[in-house]
Amino acid sequence: MNAGTAGGRTQPVHRSAATGTSLDQHIDRYAQRTTGMRASAIRALFAVANRPEVVSLAGGMPFLRSLPLEALAVEASELVVQDGLTALQYGSGQGVPELREQICQVMALEGITAHPDDVMVTVGSQMALDLTTRIFIDPGDVILAEAPSYVGALGTFQSYQAQVVHVAMDDDGLIPEALVAAIDSCRASGRRIKLLYTIPNFHNPAGVTLSDARRARIAEICRVADIAILEDNPYGLLGFDDRLRRAIRADDADNVIYLGSFSKTFAPGLRVGWVLAPHAVREKLVLANESATLNPPVFNQMLISRYLSGFDWRGQIKAYQQTYAERRDTMLAALAEMMPEGTTWTTPDGGFYVWVTLPPGFDTAAMLPRAVTARVAYVPGTAFYADGLGTRQLRLSYCFPTPERITEGVRRLAGVIASELDVMQTFGTSAARPISGPSSPSPDTA
């Protein structure tokens, strides 16, 4: 280390004599928004959970083995040779025009009629979430979100100092009456509501889907209340039946900002997502996108464009659907067989997740270290709430492990729960101290 001296002068050295670790000399310089940004105690656990002997039912990683890697390799190679001078150069802040046209074709599967000019490509739909929050949210503004909600969205909202107000769900998704009540309550206390954030299909983490009847009702409630809808739909094409789930955006082009992604229908490692927004909003989003990245990677956009035009991408989605449907079945069967009485869970029609509620008295965050010791990992429910709820909930994902591993993972989890029940019956409550949920997203909890 040559940090101690510069040009022969002595620099201030900020080290604690007791521990030898650096103190943070920048501690007084950070922006206020960083106060809500902190690493979770769970992160360290997930480093352990990623060991091969642990069955991770925590992560939302797609199962990529069915991708046509050999053919994709040819495509990547041809892209560099034939179009390398474009693919490796700076590009448009809005995204590659041909890809934006293809994105409109993808969205048409969910009933959306859109013009490519109203689409902007982003570095994963996470970036679309970030930029949308950036252009709409002043500190203290309210975002309504389902209870529970996507941990990555909660982290982004927090980083822009939004106040998240949760709205109850049931097996048909967000409850319209609860939405109206939440709006009234916020307004009564003088708070400014900017957005309703919703994941209508195969909810992360709840696993439920918003019913058709409620979609129209919720769109109407938000129009009347003058609140824009942020419709986040990464899993919409991963239903386990052939039923069309019509996007909210399909019937409300003026008041809905729609987020899509290739991470689940193709692959996440290229980080290509998009946002479809009313024209004036899209214009602001492009300025924000340029300010954040200049432009999303051209190479990645052109590779996905080639994939969409040269491959049976609908067939690939079918393959994913079948894989995940089988794993969902395996997980539900294992839960039914092994979970103790008083435990409930949702029954997803698509997507990646089952949301489990343990009997009263459980603390899933406190239980996690013991689960990891028993070689199974999940995400504790508190991660998915901005307000500390979710103590006896947990999210299980069935997307990545094989069916055999899923069954084994649920078996281990059932063993941990049974031990906890023993302790609770002896001592009256769960023994360990709680740990807080992750406050910012990571792929482990995506």
Place this chain on the structure above:
Amino acid sequence: MNAGTAGGRTQPVHRSAATGTSLDQHIDRYAQRTTGMRASAIRALFAVANRPEVVSLAGGMPFLRSLPLEALAVEASELVVQDGLTALQYGSGQGVPELREQICQVMALEGITAHPDDVMVTVGSQMALDLTTRIFIDPGDVILAEAPSYVGALGTFQSYQAQVVHVAMDDDGLIPEALVAAIDSCRASGRRIKLLYTIPNFHNPAGVTLSDARRARIAEICRVADIAILEDNPYGLLGFDDRLRRAIRADDADNVIYLGSFSKTFAPGLRVGWVLAPHAVREKLVLANESATLNPPVFNQMLISRYLSGFDWRGQIKAYQQTYAERRDTMLAALAEMMPEGTTWTTPDGGFYVWVTLPPGFDTAAMLPRAVTARVAYVPGTAFYADGLGTRQLRLSYCFPTPERITEGVRRLAGVIASELDVMQTFGTSAARPISGPSSPSPDTA
């Protein structure tokens, strides 16, 4: 369009009867930070400027023809086949460990000793700029920056509502005495200074390089004044001689946040940059990176990692240096031959840009439409100031056009300037109304 009705109900339709264009129903919902985000009048001009008949001396696009595309294609193909399940999957929010080790080797060329754990990969160094601003800047905080400064940094700073205070430069870069005076002035008026943003090597847009003696002095001034340095160094390895230009960070690990990029030494289309920061700052940056994108694209990082380990990347940088040195020579010769008396310009020792100052009375923003009509484009100087200065300056880039086109471009520009001089001598001033510079970055002005 099916946007007008939903489920049989009539929606509010926000259209101006006179023009047929949509009004923005979201106009009252935007965050305060968006007030500074606006598209520049120059954008439309650049759409014209990108036509092949126009010689663009505006853009900062690297000249990629010397890249080994055939070999890169093999590398991309092998990456998908051999490591596709990793490269196409979610990854670390901090970046691929092997690439971070290689980045430390790259930075070692500029005298930096760093640990890979203090490096974070970003979507281009623009994203590093965005995230660093995010964690440090509250609205109203001051960022000191050279006068002129990088348009993309000014846009990002503005989007976080920072106040940019410019500090004068000369041919040896930022002037230490001017820095001290700016600090004193800000402090006297009670303003909070968070960062000094500086581009020490081959400055964009000024084309000058900070002298070695000044580097130590500026580092000391900032340490004493308790202001962190944000050292932005995309061009540092593109010097036209073999002289090492030692990074400010090389002698001050505690107070410097260093930004690097593969966009200029390799290619920008993969959008891979990085930030090296003191450990506590790096921890906050990773939280911010995850909140913004979950993780930078794994595929892109692994492809660059393969490039660095399998190719003569230092040889590629040499090739770039030679190309750009020849073009710099061509541009300087053409300027010397053709510019009218009273015009001055900088002499870059590396990088992409020459900064031209026209005689008093010129307005380069007002002149741009006439230049584009004469089939030559540049970036007006006002784009590079947060305070409206730069009226008679302009930035010329020699990185992308061939030497022949550079000479022809300067010839056309000289013709436009001569016509302006005629008008000025007749009417006493430049004739057209001014247009403001770009307020957010775009690749055209990067």
